[in-house]
Amino acid sequence: MIVERKVKVVTEQHNINKPAQMEGFPMKEWTVEIYILDQEGKEKPAKCFTKVVYHLHPSFDNPVQTFMEPPFKCTNEGWGEFEMSIDMFTTEKGGKSTIVHDLNFASAQYENIHPVQFKNPSQALQQILRETGPLPSDEERKAKKGATGGEGSSKKKKSFDIEKMADGLTKLSEDDLLQVIQMIHDYKDDNTYIQNNLDAGEFSVDLYTLPDNLMKMLWEYLVKTSVVS
Incomplete structure (x- = not known):
């Protein structure tokens, strides 16, 4: 059985009062959060994931950051835009979904939606997934x-x-x-x-x-x- 859901990645960013590290590029604080969408497109806590790992630009002191609780909030400071990969794990064997997220500073807040699949979820995971919609079975x-x-x-x-x-x-x-x-x-x-x-x-x-x-x-x-x- 394959269960499909949609993950929403919410990004917020703003300027901070810190010396610029690169001329012409103000320092920013940015935050990325992960949500799951129900059938009506409403945000729900992504309890289907047990942890989320963000792979940031290698120039960061700590480029691999792991979070264990929804909404898996990742907050950092920097001046540059980049693409990051985000690994979302379940308790299932091989239960990992990876998405690529474009961190940019064009808007103070923006959202991206990504389809994800859960293959042969356990009974426990099925119950969690039912909170956001029915299953194929x-x-x-x-x-x-x-x-x-x-x-x-x-x-x-x-x-x-x-x-x-x-x-x-x-x-x-x-x-x-x-x-x-x-x-x-x-x-x-x-x-x-x-x-x-x-x-x-x-x-x-x-x-x-x-x-x-x-x-x-x-x-x-x-x-x-x-x-x-």
């Missing part, structure tokens, strides 16, 4: 949920309850859970969303993307193990 979840109950459901009533299934899976013993994971691997289809993070010892699955025959098998297994009824 959410429509599938709604369709599957609508098919399992309610007035708009099909006449043939399903024999499983996804909400109870999710709760029941958390109650399984380690051996039973391994059996369920193997079952999912054996009977999943192309629409099934799973993420297996071996390094962290994590396995996650979106139950709403499982095929009906696999859902039925899992439900019967959970009934047999007495964690649902």
Whole structure:
């Protein structure tokens, strides 16, 4: 699954009362901040990133600067304009997005918007991303949920309850859970969303993307193990 979002880079700059280091170029103080945009284009804290690293011009005493909390505010002084690269990290393995930002002094404040992608985000990161809009799998979840109950459901009533299934899976013993994971691997289809993070010892699955025959098998297994009824 690939989730797309837009990052807004906000830059502010102003002259400061310090001796010029280069004739004809006043000294400036400038600040760069990072935000994420929701579906309506409103700024939200970029909590999807765990740290942001700014790579400034090599003439700076500290050209690589790291910030760990939104809005990842980077403030410096200088006289020159330059292009910087900005690395934005998530907790995912290989979870880094890099953008190039043009620091210039044409305006006191200006904004740039960059598209970024999150590939196969973990369940935790998915929840954070949902704060700024739906995920690609959410429509599938709604369709599957609508098919399992309610007035708009099909006449043939399903024999499983996804909400109870999710709760029941958390109650399984380690051996039973391994059996369920193997079952999912054996009977999943192309629409099934799973993420297996071996390094962290994590396995996650979106139950709403499982095929009906696999859902039925899992439900019967959970009934047999007495964690649902």
